Amino acid sequence: MISVAKYWEDPSILQVNREPARAHYVPYADRDAATAGKRGRSPFYGTLNGSWKFRYYDSVQEVPESFYEENADRSGWDELLVPSCWQVNGYDQLHYTNVNYPIPCDPPYVPDRNPAGLYEREFELPDAWADKEKYVVFEGVNSCFYVWVNGSFVGYSQGSRVPAEFKLTGLRGGKNRIAVMVLKWCDGTYIEDQDTWRYSGIFRDVYLLARDKAHVRDVFVKQELSEDFGSAELSLEVDAVGAIRLSAVLTDAEGTMIASAETGVSGHGTIQLTVEKPELWNAERPYLYRLYLQAGEETFYFPLGFRKVDIADGVFRINGQAVKLKGVNRHDSHPSLGQTIPVNHMIRDLKLMKRHNVNTIRTSHYPNDPRFLALCDEFGFYVIDEADLECHGIGSGDQALEGEFHRLTNDPAWRDAFVDRAVRMVERDKNHASIVIWSMGNESGYGPNHIAMQEWTRSRDRSRPVHYEGAAPHYKGSADTESLDMESRMYASPAEIEAYAQDPANRKPMFLCEYSHAMGNGPGDLHDYWEIIYRYPKLMGGCVWEWTDHGISTETPEGVPYFAYGGDFGDKPNDGNFCIDGLVTPDRKPHTGLLELKQVIAPVQIVKADSEEGGYLVRNLYDFTDLSRTYVQWKLEEDGKIVRQGTIWQLDAGPRQTQLVKPELGPDAGIDRLLTFSVRTKEETSWAEAGYELAFAQFELDAASRQGQAASASVAVPPLGARVAGSELVLENGEFRYVFDLAGGAFRSLKKHGVEMLAAPTRFVIWRAPTDNDMNVKKQWAEEGYDRAETKVYACDWRQTDVGSVEIDVRFSLGGYIRRPLLHAEATWKVDGSGQIRLAVQANVREGLPYLPRFGLQLTMPRGSEEVEYVGYGPHESYVDKRRSVKKGHYLLTVDDMFESYIHPQENGARNDTEWAIVSNELGMGLRFESTLPFSFGASHYSAEELTRATHAHLLRKSAETIVHLDYRMSGVGSNSCGPQLADKYRLDEREIAFDLQIKPVFKEDE
DSSP states (O other), X not given: OOOOOOGGXXXXXXXXXXXXXXXXXXXXXSHHHHHHTOGGGOTTEEEOOEEEEEEEESOGXXXXXXXXXXXXXXXXXXXXXXXXXXXXXXXXXXXXXXXSOSSOSOTTOOOSSOOEEXXXXXXXXXXXXXXXXXXXXXXXXXXXXXXXXXXXXEEEEEOTTSOEEEXXXXXXXXXXXXXXXXXXXXXXXXXXXXXXXXXXXXXXXXXXXXXXXXXXXXXXXXXXXXXXXXXXXXXEEEEEEEEEEEEEEEEOTTSOEEEEEEEEEEEEEEEEEEEESOOBOOSSSOOOEEEEEEETTEEEEEEEOBOOEEEETTEEEETTEXXXXXXXXXXXXXXXXXXXXOXXXXXXXXXXXXXXXXXXXXXXXXXXXXXXXXXXXXXXXXXXXXXXXXXXXGGSGGGOSXXXXXXXXXXXXXXXXXXXXXXXXXXXXXXXXXXXXXXXXXXXXXXXXXXXXXXXXXXXXXXXOEEOGGGSGXXXXXXXXXXXXXXXXXXXXXXXXXXXXXXXXXOSOXXXXXXXXXXXXXXXXXXXXXXXXXXOTTEEEEEESOSXXXXXXXXXXXXXXXXXOXXXXXXXXXXXXXXXXXXXXXXXXXXXXXXXXXXXXXXXXXXXXXXTTOOEEEEEOOSSOOSTXXXXXXXXXXXXXXXXXXXXXXXXXXXXXXXXXXXXXXXXXXXXXXXXXXXXXXXXXXXXXXXXXXXXXXXXXXXXOOTTTXXXXXXXXXXXXXXXXXXXXXXXXXXXXXXXXXXXXXEEEEEETTEEXXXXXXXXXXXXXXXXXXXXXXXXXXXXXXXXXXXXXXXXXXXXXXXXXXXXXXXXXXXXXXXXXXXXXXXXXXXXTTSOXXXXXXXXXXXTOOOBSEEEEEEEEOXXXXXXXXXXXXXSOOBTTBXXXXXXXXXXEXXXXXXXXXXXXXXXXXXXXXXXXXXXXXXXXXXXXXXXXXXEEEEESSOHHHHHHOSSGGGXXXXXXXXXXXXXXXXXXXXXXXXXXXXXXXXXXXXEEEEEEEEEEEEGGGO
16 A cells, blocks of 8 residues: 555645645736636646546555656556546446435544545646746645655645645656546545535646746735725735735726736735726626736736625625525536536536526535636626535434534534635635625534634625525524524425514525425426515525536447436445436426526516506516616417517616506407517627527406306207117217227227227326425325226216217226225216217315325327327426416427426426317327316326336337326426425315316318
8 A cells, every 4th residue: 555644534634735725816928818818828827637647446555655656657557638537437436425425424534445546647847937936736636635746745635626736846847747646535525425426536627837936826806895886995915925016907898997006015915996986797787897917927817896795684785786696506517527517518507597597606515616707707697605515414324313413513623624615715716706605515514613614704705795504593503693694594485484584583684595496397386486585675585406417428238328317327325316406407408497497587577567557567677787688579469360569679677677568459359369578688698699588478368268168169060879889888970980988987989080089098097207396295195006096987877868969977986906095086978969078077085195196087199199289388398386487379299399308207298277289190180178277288108107117218118109188287396306395275185176178089171
C-alpha cells in the first residue's frame, strides 16, 4: 500500500498546503481578452484538461508505493479524459442512493476497501512563465485527493464541489509531471450524502495559473445603494500578495467608462467608486456593468450587477420590490457525462428555464460550476447558492434514534468541516449578482456547527440573507435560529403554508426550498400552491423538486437505448427510480409537468373584468418591467371555427399593474363561443425567438349548457332487430350488427357495414397504472385488490321497447380475490336503430375504501384504430389537478401522439374534461364517444396492466390494438412521491357514482 498520511479519516484535516479560498477569476493580459472570457486567450492560463494516464484500483491498499515518482512504471495504464467521472467511463460501480450511505455509518471512518483512481500527465511551461509564481487549480474533485509534481508532494484537499488551489514550486523548464491520487470515500463522504448518483474523479476543470510575484489574491466587490437607488457606492476590497499598484475602471454594458480610481495595496486595500443613477440588475432585465482591475501585467474582469437584497416586515425584496421566487432545484446532471457539465449544456438548461417562466434556481445541494453562475448573471436568474453539505444518512437505518440526525452538527470535532463548506462557497461566489441567498446545505440536522456556518457567512457578507431548511421546528434540532433570515420548508402542503402566512407571530418570510415533487406524471398541485403564494406577501415562493430526471444513457445487450436508474447496475443500496423526478427528461425534453409550471407561474395573466364596461384585464406580474415588450393575439371561435381574430400591440401596464383590453368580438352567435388570448414576446431574446408564447388564457362565452344535450336529440330511427343466440344477444339492422354477451354483461362486437370496432369485450375498470406520485396509496389499492378487480355479473336482462330500441340491464360488482367486492353497480345499455348506444351506470362503492384511481368503461379497438379526434383540452395530457397548461380546442391526433412516455412507465395520456371523442382508422371508421358531462378520455397502445408491469419504457410491449378509456372521473396525480397527500378535492372518493355515455360507430366521411 502507498505510504501517505491517512488524512481521509480525520475531520480535523481538511487540506494540506491548499491556498485560502478566493473569488473565482482568471487573469488576462488586456481588457478585450478579459471581456471575451475565453480562458485560452490568457497568457497566464494553461489548461490541464485533456487526456491523462489513468489507473483504477478497487482499494487504496492496492496502490503501489511511489506511483507518483517520475520514473515509476506506468505501463498498462489507461487513457482517461479529464474532466470526467470514473463511473461513466467503465470504472467502479454506477450507484444511485438517496438517503442511505453506500458505506457503513461509522463516521469518520470509511471502508478499508476504498477505491482509488491514479492520474498522471506531463505538461510544459511557457518560457514567459519563468519568473512568475505558478498555481494549479482543481475546480472539482470527488471526494478527496493528493497531488505530487515531479515526484514531490504538493498537497491534499477534500470538499468535492469547490476549488482547491495549490502553489507549485520546484518546476523546471521543459517537461514537468503531475500525479494525483483520488479516493472515492473520505470522512467528507458523510457530509456529501446528496440525493444523486455517487460519482468520483476529477470531474471539473483543472488548470495552471502564472502570477506576478506581487499580485491580486482576492477581490470582494461590495456595493451600497442609496435609499432611493439613485446612486451606488462600490468598495473593492482587495487582498494582495506583496505590494501592488491597482487601478479600477467601471464601464457600462456598452463599454463607456463610468468611473475609475487607483491606489497602492500592500496586503489589503480598498478602492472606492461612485456611480450615479445606476441601471439596476434583476432577473427580468439583467443589466451588467463591466468592472476591470489592473495590477502589473494582469487584468481582471468582473461583470457587475447593481442590486439590493433585503427583507422588510417579513417580505423578501429585490431593489425594494417584493419578489416571488419561481424556481426549480437543479443538480449537475448529464445523461452520459454524469456531473461533468459542458457549458453548452448549462446554457441549454437556462434557456429552457427562461422559456418556461422560471426565474430562480437552487443549486441543490452544492455550489455549481462557477461558469454556471456567470451565465445566471447574464441570463437573469435569482440563485440560492447552497453549500456542499448533506448528511441525511446519519439519521436513517439503525441510526434512526432520537436526536441522531443532529449528531454531526452537534459534534465539535466536525465544526471546521462544516464551516469550511460555507467559507469556500461564499469566497468563490461572492461577486455574482445572481446569488441572492446563501444556503447552509441540506438535510444535515441543526445545531452549533450550522450556527457557526451561518454566523461566519453573515459576518463575511451582509448583503444577502441566509437560509437553511434543516432548522425547521419539526426536525427538533437547536431552537436558536437567530442567524437565519427566513423560514424554509420542504413539501409543506398548501394549507400549511397558508396557516404560516396567516399567523402574525411568524415574522420571517417563508421559502419553499422544495415543493411539488415532479416525479413521473406530475406534479398536480402547482396551481394550489401559487394561488396561496400570490395571496400573501410573507410567502417568497419556492423551488420545484426538481429540474431533470437523472437517468443514465445506456443500452440493452441488443443495442436498444434507454435511461437507467438505481438498481439497474446491481448497485446496493439503491433507491430505484427515485432519481427520475424531474420536469425534463435526461436529454432535456420537457415533461408536461414543466408546461404546467410555465402556465401557473406565467408573468402575465388575463382575467375577465368585473366592471360594467366589460373587457379583460391584463395583469402584469413582472416585478420590474412593463409589458411594452409583449403583445396579445386573440381569436374567437364559434362551434370550433375561427370567426374573429386580432392583435393587441399596445401593452403598457407597469410592473404589478393591470391594463383593460377589449377585443372586438362582434355580436353573440353560435352555440359554443371560445375566446383565446396568447401573450407573446415582440423581440427576439437570448432564450427565445420573437413571437414566443409566454402565457395564454381562455374564456367560454355564453356556451350552452351541455348537461343533457347529447341525450336530448330526437330523430326518426329505423327499427332494430333483436334475437338471442346461445348466451349472446344479437342486435342488428341493415347497417349495424352488435353482439352483447348476456353472461359477461358486455358488448363483444360492434360492427357497422361489416367493419368490426371491438377487439375485446367492453369492461368496467377502476385500475390505473400507478404514477410515481401514487407511491404511497398504491399499497392500499393493492391490499384492497384494485389491481386484480374482475367483474361478477349477478343478473342480465333485456327487453325491446315500443319505440324500436333495446334495453339491457346488468347488475354486477367489481372485486378481487380475498376481499369483499369493491363496488356494486347497475348498468343500463340502450340501443336504438341508428346504432346509438346509451349507457347509464349507478355504482355504490364500499365504505371504508381508499379513493379509486378511476371509474369508467374500457374498450379495446382493432388494429389500425390509430386516429383520435376530440373536442376538449390538449394537445397534451391533463388531469383534474394538472390542467392549466392545456387549451380547449378541436384536436386531431394519433394514438401515439396521445402517449406520454415516462422512463418508469405509469398512467399517462389522459384528457380531462373531454366533450366528445372519435377513435377510428385512417378512413374514419370507428367509434364516437360522448357524455352529458365532460369525461376523462384516453387512447393508448398500452394497457394499464402493461404499464403496471414494465419497469422501464423500453420494456413496454406495444399492442397493435388501441385501448380506450372513458372515465367518469380519474383521481388527480398530485405530488405525493415526496409531497403531501393528494388533496381531497382531487380524489375519486365518492360512495355513489352516476355516469352516462353515448357510443356510436361512425364512418366520419359520411357524417
